[in-house]
Amino acid sequence: MDILLRTERLTVRKFQPYDGDDLAEILTDKDVTYFEPYDTFTHEAAVAEASKFSESSEFFAVALEDKVIGKIFFSKREYGTYEIGYTFNGKYQGNGYASESVVAFIGYAFNNMGVRRIIAEVDVRNERSYKLCERLGMRREAEFKQVYPSKEGGYNDFYIYAILKEEYNK
Template sequence: MTVFFYTERLTVRKFTPDDCDDLADILTDDEVTYFEPYATFTREACVQEAVNFSQSDEFFAVVYNGKVIGKIYFSRRGGGSYEIGYTFNKAYQGQGFASESIKGMMNYAFDTLGVRRIIANIDTRNVKSVNLAERVGMRREAEHKELYPRKEDKSIFNDFYVYAILKKEFVY
């Protein structure tokens, strides 16, 4: 199993196919996946998704006491920029795990991967994610009006914020 980094309480590592049950605890929750660009998963679909994540270089498992409690999406966008996204099990939200792991990911990206800039695209209605981005030191750079259609009503288009942080701005 490939471990990328540790924080005070967490291990961030590559997903394995055996993570399917913990992943299902996250991806089958309508409330947790509401702002995600994909539909809420069935438990059965999480078996294949765990395999997909285990074969991807863009998804990182956030582990607390042996349980996957979150996932971080980290994808190259060109020019030394990467996009970050995150989804956490509802039972572990509000305890600082997301900000701890995201700051750890940023530190790993800037120091180990040589990343220059990290961005996050966040639905303006997703207050928890906006607060997290600001808590980890990202700044709002832009607002895209009516960018993506809403899941439950494709005739309504949601606004998105672009948050970013440069390596030279990052404080761990």
């Protein structure tokens, strides 16, 4: 099943086409997708997305037993830098599952994938997300003003958070 890693409670693995209904619970929730750079999905589109994710090297499923409760996006940038993103089922937030899986994932990336630096782009209003970055040991490196079109009109500000391999391993 292409398992990347296991933590105390969770498994991080490749998506499978049969994860569609679980992924739909995440992507059809307008609160969960509010700060994401895409619109809320229909159920049908989310099911199709699971098939696409299963063929992508950039998306990973976080599973609690057999249920997918989150997705991790991990995408190559320049010079050994990767961008990370994460999106968890609203019903499972507030339990430390994102912290537990993402900290293990970035450790895996630094120590097995030749990654040197990991960044996250976080809307300045997305406190749950930047609190997670800070729990992961990421530093707030920059703030960009009025870059991405907002879902309400206008343009949003975002932070860049980052962590280097030597910071993770110290």
